[in-house]
Amino acid sequence: MTVATIVSTRWLGVGSSAAVDASSAGRAAAVAAVGGKTAKLLIVFASSIYEPQALLDGIAEVTGGAPLIGCTTAGEIAATGPTDHGVVVVALGGEGFSARSASAVAVTGQLRDASAKVAECAQGLQGKHKALLLLSDGLGGNQEEVIRGAYSVVGAAVPLVGGCAGDDLKMQQTLQFHDRAVLRGAIVGAAISSDAPIGIGVRHGWRRVGEAMLVTSSNDNHVYLLDDKPALDTYLEKLDVRGDARTDPAAFTQFAITHPLGISRRSGEQVRFVAGANFDDRSLRCIANVPQGGLAWFMEGDESSVLEATDAACADAIAALGGREPIGFVAFDCIARRGVLGTTGIAQEVERISSHAQGAPVAGFYTYGEIARTRGTTGFHNQTLVVLALS
Amino acid sequence: MTTLPVGGWSTGQLAEFLAVVSVSSDRRSAVAAAIQRAAEAIDAEVAAVVTSGAVEAVIGFGEGAVPHAALVDAATGRGGSFDIPGAERYATMVAPLDDFGSRSHLLLARSGSDFTPEERILIRAMARTLGLTLRTLLRTKDEMRAALHDPLTEFPNRALFLDRLLHALAAGVRRGTRVAVLFIDLDRFKLVNDSLGHAAGDEVLKAVARRVRGVLREVDTAARLGGDEFAILVEDVNSQQAATCVAERIILALRAPFSVSGKEFLISASIGISISDGSAQGPEDLIGNADLAMYRSKTEALGSYTVFERSMHVKLVERVDLEESLRSAGPRGEFRVMYQPIVGAHGDVHGLEALVRWAHPTLGMLAPGQFLAVAEEAGLIADIGWIVLDQACHDMVGWVSHPLLDLNVNFAASQITQSDFADRVIAALDRTGLAPGRLIVELTETVLMQDSEAVVERLRLLRGHGIRFAVDDFGLGYSSLRYLLRFPVDMIKIPKTFIDRLETDGPEAVIARAILKFAESLGIPTVAEGVETPAALAVLRELGCPAYQGYLFARPMTATAVTEMLTRAHGAPAVVWANDAGRIDVAAALQPAASTSS
Numbered sequence: 001m002t003v004a005t006i007v008s009t010r011w012l013g014v015g016s017s018a019a020v021d022a023s024s025a026g027r028a029a030a031v032a033a034v035g036g037k038t039a040k041l042l043i044v045f046a047s048s049i050y051e052p053q054a055l056l057d058g059i060a061e062v063t064g065g066a067p068l069i070g071c072t073t074a075g076e077i078a079a080t081g082p083t084d085h086g087v088v089v090v091a092l093g094g095e096g097f098s099a100r101s102a103s104a105v106a107v108t109g110q111l112r113d114a115s116a117k118v119a120e121c122a123q124g125l126q127g128k129h130k131a132l133l134l135l136s137d138g139l140g141g142n143q144e145e146v147i148r149g150a151y152s153v154v155g156a157a158v159p160l161v162g163g164c165a166g167d168d169l170k171m172q173q174t175l176q177f178h179d180r181a182v183l184r185g186a187i188v189g190a191a192i193s194s195d196a197p198i199g200i201g202v203r204h205g206w207r208r209v210g211e212a213m214l215v216t217s218s219n220d221n222h223v224y225l226l227d228d229k230p231a232l233d234t235y236l237e238k239l240d241v242r243g244d245a246r247t248d249p250a251a252f253t254q255f256a257i258t259h260p261l262g263i264s265r266r267s268g269e270q271v272r273f274v275a276g277a278n279f280d281d282r283s284l285r286c287i288a289n290v291p292q293g294g295l296a297w298f299m300e301g302d303e304s305s306v307l308e309a310t311d312a313a314c315a316d317a318i319a320a321l322g323g324r325e326p327i328g329f330v331a332f333d334c335i336a337r338r339g340v341l342g343t344t345g346i347a348q349e350v351e352r353i354s355s356h357a358q359g360a361p362v363a364g365f366y367t368y369g370e371i372a373r374t375r376g377t378t379g380f381h382n383q384t385l386v387v388l389a390l391s
Numbered sequence: 392m393t394t395l396p397v398g399g400w401s402t403g404q405l406a407e408f409l410a411v412v413s414v415s416s417d418r419r420s421a422v423a424a425a426i427q428r429a430a431e432a433i434d435a436e437v438a439a440v441v442t443s444g445a446v447e448a449v450i451g452f453g454e455g456a457v458p459h460a461a462l463v464d465a466a467t468g469r470g471g472s473f474d475i476p477g478a479e480r481y482a483t484m485v486a487p488l489d490d491f492g493s494r495s496h497l498l499l500a501r502s503g504s505d506f507t508p509e510e511r512i513l514i515r516a517m518a519r520t521l522g523l524t525l526r527t528l529l530r531t532k533d534e535m536r537a538a539l540h541d542p543l544t545e546f547p548n549r550a551l552f553l554d555r556l557l558h559a560l561a562a563g564v565r566r567g568t569r570v571a572v573l574f575i576d577l578d579r580f581k582l583v584n585d586s587l588g589h590a591a592g593d594e595v596l597k598a599v600a601r602r603v604r605g606v607l608r609e610v611d612t613a614a615r616l617g618g619d620e621f622a623i624l625v626e627d628v629n630s631q632q633a634a635t636c637v638a639e640r641i642i643l644a645l646r647a648p649f650s651v652s653g654k655e656f657l658i659s660a661s662i663g664i665s666i667s668d669g670s671a672q673g674p675e676d677l678i679g680n681a682d683l684a685m686y687r688s689k690t691e692a693l694g695s696y697t698v699f700e701r702s703m704h705v706k707l708v709e710r711v712d713l714e715e716s717l718r719s720a721g722p723r724g725e726f727r728v729m730y731q732p733i734v735g736a737h738g739d740v741h742g743l744e745a746l747v748r749w750a751h752p753t754l755g756m757l758a759p760g761q762f763l764a765v766a767e768e769a770g771l772i773a774d775i776g777w778i779v780l781d782q783a784c785h786d787m788v789g790w791v792s793h794p795l796l797d798l799n800v801n802f803a804a805s806q807i808t809q810s811d812f813a814d815r816v817i818a819a820l821d822r823t824g825l826a827p828g829r830l831i832v833e834l835t836e837t838v839l840m841q842d843s844e845a846v847v848e849r850l851r852l853l854r855g856h857g858i859r860f861a862v863d864d865f866g867l868g869y870s871s872l873r874y875l876l877r878f879p880v881d882m883i884k885i886p887k888t889f890i891d892r893l894e895t896d897g898p899e900a901v902i903a904r905a906i907l908k909f910a911e912s913l914g915i916p917t918v919a920e921g922v923e924t925p926a927a928l929a930v931l932r933e934l935g936c937p938a939y940q941g942y943l944f945a946r947p948m949t950a951t952a953v954t955e956m957l958t959r960a961h962g963a964p965a966v967v968w969a970n971d972a973g974r975i976d977v978a979a980a981l982q983p984a985a986s987t988s989s
Contacts, residue, residue: 123454148427155452156436156502157476264400266434266510293406374477375502376434377427377450 009094010194011037012328012390014361016078018086022050026058029089039063039091041099041190043133043330044070044177045077045365046087048167052175052182059089060180066091067101069188070177071135074166074335075346077364079354082338082346084168090330090363092390096195100125103178103188111141111187115149118189122154127193130158131200131388133330136187137174138164138368139275142220142289146187147371147379158191159374161200161388163332163367164287171253171275174368192390199320199389202372204271205309205337206299206383208262210238215263218292223261223284226296230282235259235274239298252277257339260383261286264295271299273336273369273382287369288380299383306340310349310385314356317389324391329357331364332386338366353387401513404432408517412524421528422448425521429499432517433510436475437500440488440521441466447495451475466496478502484511486518490525497521541615543593544600552614552622556674559626563667568627571634574663574681575603575641577619578693579837585808587652594651595658606640621660622678628666631698638662638696659694661685666698683707690764714769716751717762721774725750728782729947732956732967733799733918733940736932740956740965742797742831743790744940745783746947747775773805777815784823784830786950791829793957795964799831799861799882804838813849817856827857831882835863839878850878861918866906875913883910887921887941893930907934 015032019025026046033042042063046055052072059068076088092099102121106114115134122132132154136146143164150160165174176186192198213234217225226234236246239259244251253276261284262269272286290296318326331353338346354362372386373379408428415421426438426448437451439462446459464471466485475481482505488495497518499506506514539551547555556572563570577599584592596619603613603621612624623641628634641660648655663685665677684699687706691697720726727750733742749757766772780800787798806812820827832853838846839862850860861882866889889903903919910917919931922941931939944967948956956965 152450153454155450155456155476156478157453157456159477264403266400266404266432291403291407291410293410294403295400376436377430377438378434 010096010327011094012361013091014078014088014363016080016086016088018083022054023058025087026055027061029087030059030062033089033091034063037093039066039093040097041092042066042068043090044068045073047085048072049085055087056177056180067099068177068179069101069135069190071165072167072175073365074169075338075366077331077333077350079362081350088363098125098127099190099192101178101190103183103186105183105186106140111145112149114187115146116153118187119150119153121189122158122191125191125193129194129196129198131192131198132158132160133190133192134160134162134187134371135176136164137185138287139174140185143287143369144289144380147373151377159200160371160379161386162371164369166335166366166368196324196391197321199317200372200374201313201316201387202384203309203313204384205305206260206271206301207305208297209300210298212295212297215290215292215294215296218290220289221286223286223290231284232277232282235284249276257336260299260336262297262299263290269297271381271383287382301340303341303345306337307349310352313385313387314353317387318356321389321391326357326360326389326391328361328390329353330388332367332370333364334370334383335366335368336383337385401509404513405516408432409520412521415524418525418528421524426450429497429517433499433501435499435501439498440495441498442495462498466498475500475502482506484514486515488518488522490522544597544615546600547612547614549616553674555612556624559624560667570667571625571628572665572677572681573623573638574685575621575660576685578659578661580619583656591651595649598649602644603641606644631666634664634666635696638664642694661688661693662696663688664696664698710765713762713765717766717769717771720749721778726775726778728779729949730953731940731947732945733938734944734967735938738944738966740967741795742799743953744799745779747779772803773809776803776806780819784819784825787825787829788823790957797831798829799833801833801863807838807846813852816853831859831861833861833863847877866902880915882918883915884918884920890919890921890927893927904934907936911935
């Protein structure tokens with residue numbers, strides 16, 4: 001009897017650097033990621049402190065013309081642990097992988113169209129297993145439209161995964177990268193096809209606080225009234241907020257990172273990151289749409305619940321690989337979870353992710369919103385961990 | 392239908408669904424929003440609206456991979472099946488929209504578990520919410536159409552026309568093309584309404600609209616501005632001829648008789664054309680200019696078109712001034728009555744036609760052609776007619792001693808239709824003492840064609856007093872002669888148009904000859920108007936025309952001149968033309984200023 005051994009040539013490499021010089025950091029991370037091989041796709045997560053063009057130029061010195069997508073972050077994730085003010089480069093290559101990339105700058109109110117345009121890169125891509133990786137600007141409008149636009153093009157056949165770029169919590173300006181271009185307010189995407197399964201896991205780990213409230217006045221991401229009272233005042237009262245967070249916007253944002261809003265959905269609730277408050281009109285600003293007329297809750301989490309969610313997300317991603325071993329993980333982890341876990345906690349979290357990866361490389365970044373659509377049509381999350389497992 | 396549990400997740404979902412779908416501005420966006428929100432509400436991968444056997448909108452499939460037939464079958468209960476990628480099994484739910492406009496269904500398909508009873512209620516509620524929204528949009532659309540269209544002709548109304556014109560002008564500026572507006576006003580349409588009633592008038596307007604639409608391109612806009620006024624918008628006009636061609640087609644289309652209530656009518660239209668010049672003209676400017684040009688057609692030749700020229704604005708100002716002066720001309724005694732003799736075969740005067748002149752304070756003596764159209768438009772024509780009647784009757788009384796002398800006075804349609812018409816005529820005779828048998832009322836064929844019982848009654852009343860009737864400008868109006876049976880007339884006047892070309896063998900001569908023979912056969916005396924040459928007179932005499940009027944014999948003269956002429960006759964019939972060889976024009980010698988024939 002002859003036994004044929006199929007040797008997978010698909011590979012995923014991760015490199016990271018915390019070098020101060022952008023070009024050097026890019027170059028170093030790229031060298032480690034590609035390991036001398038030819039990449040079919042590069043995914044870059046970089047701190048906003050870097051001069052972006054120099055960073056991309058440094059990477060390109062190593063990788064040549066390989067397609068690249070990426071964005072700025074609120075912290076980077078690599079197998080070596082979480083970092084701040086660094087860069088992580090993920091490289092995909094080998095037979096059995098193919099990828100196409102695209103980008104579109106989203107004009108105000110046209111997020112859906114921009115996303116649909118990016119999603120067109122998935123059309124005609126051959127391969128049994130596919131996913132569309134999307135990186136967007138979480139500060140730039142209702143991110144549910146990103147899901148809707150991409151879904152209108154690829155339908156249920158292609159899972160969506162990704163996250164919203166960060167800016168090291170400055171909440172001012174995020175950047176997106178496409179090849180050697182630095183973009184603002186854009187959506188960048190890469191359609192990946194593989195001979196082997198692609199797994200996606202999604203968990204958040206938050207729990208409800210108090211009674212449900214009716215969203216009596218809202219418009220897109222802005223929540224004006226909860227139970228007919230000013231949303232900010234309701235938030236401060238029900239969560240018993242004290243100190244500077246009651247009056248100082250920066251302190252409020254810091255507090256809100258660990259106290260999101262949950263909105264009623266068939267599956268339970270969808271978490272909304274409260275990104276800020278307007279102390280003049282007493283409204284809350286979320287990262288995604290909070291529909292008027294719906295039910296909502298305030299939510300909170302602790303280290304234990306967040307880490308449990310980490311395990312669950314990784315397990316879900318692995319389970320979707322159909323018994324194959326992962327060749328790498330890419331994690332999109334909400335900055336809010338980092339807020340709950342603290343410095344020690346996030347190190348533990350990355351260790352857990354790495355252990356689930358069974359030694360395969362791990363990369364990712366701390367996001368301002370997460371993308372994962374595997375079932376149904378919705379797929380934009382807040383305060384959530386999304387794990388992409390490739391095999 | 393079971394109600395949704397209050398406070399459950401589905402209640403909130405329905406509220407969100409309603410909030411998004413109900414604000415849609417059109418069906419397309421409402422359906423698109425509905426399938427998106429419905430799918431999100433119940434975590435469905437596929438959502439579609441299937442309408443009348445076709446997929447109206449769908450999400451869940453990649454572009455080019457939509458299983459149309461299977462979705463239609465699934466939505467219509469024929470068991471269509473399709474694949475949801477990555478799903479081993481899926482549940483489907485179909486709910487009717489009940490939107491009245493078409494047979495539409497909302498279809499949702501979700502991988503994995505079946506729909507729960509609460510989800511099924513929610514889906515039905517969302518379908519009905521969408522249906523209600525679509526019905527509202529449909530009603531709004533109908534209402535909007537009603538607000539912007541003329542219900543009689545279904546043409547766009549003035550508001551919509553202005554809007555389209557505004558856009559067309561803007562597009563024309565961008566494209567470097569021009570826009571033409573044709574302003575159409577039906578001629579003598581009031582007569583149709585007055586004689587046959589407004590229902591018949593409406594039928595005519597509908598028929599006119601159909602004919603106009605029939606000669607336009609699909610892209611041209613025809614509108615009814617109100618009453619008997621229509622407007623046409625022609626875009627991308629690259630020459631004046633492109634616009635005049637449309638006008639010619641409309642005039643031609645309206646030429647055939649209209650049949651309404653068993654009667655046939657001839658309705659012509661006067662058209663004005665204005666063409667954008669690329670400058671910042673507004674819609675009202677263009678329509679106003681076309682209206683002005685239409686007015687020119689109306690005054691110069693009914694059933695014709697005129698292209699707007701800037702000079703028309705000047706003339707408009709002149710016309711407004713003229714109308715203003717005209718209103719005070721009567722009270723100031725500025726109307727003068729002059730008389731043109733009606734003579735026998737040898738120049739013997741046996742009648743006088745009263746003709747009005749206006750002694751304008753600055754413009755001098757104006758002939759009827761210079762102000763009667765304005766008077767007609769301003770509604771002053773009847774007043775002027777009564778002034779003339781009074782003056783003429785008064786003057787005539789001074790000449791009654793002259794044997795066999797008759798007085799012809801013209802009456803306008805607006806006088807005949809006045810309910811006290813007969814009373815006023817008789818009162819004028821009574822006031823002046825003129826015998827009714829001396830008065831001949833001149834009416835045009837158009838007036839006689841009114842076919843109104845009230846008018847017939849008034850004329851019969853006058854005839855009963857011994858007043859006679861003449862048909863003026865015979866042959867220029869309606870061709871029907873039926874009115875001669877209803878109003879036995881005493882005189883037919885052949886217009887100058889036919890007399891001028893009598894010496895030729897042209898159609899005018901043929902018509903003149905036919906009229907003479909026709910009148911002779913009915914025993915109705917004829918008067919040839921506008922006789923200016925001995926040659927024309929010779930032909931008329933040869934044809935047996937018994938009476939004439941024209942410069943060959945005498946120009947219109949003042950009452951003083953008439954008195955002098957009659958005095959010279961010393962009680963015998965006055966003669967203004969002696970023999971074939973020469974002309975003795977007494978009136979011309981006495982006439983202070985040249986005037987035209989009536």
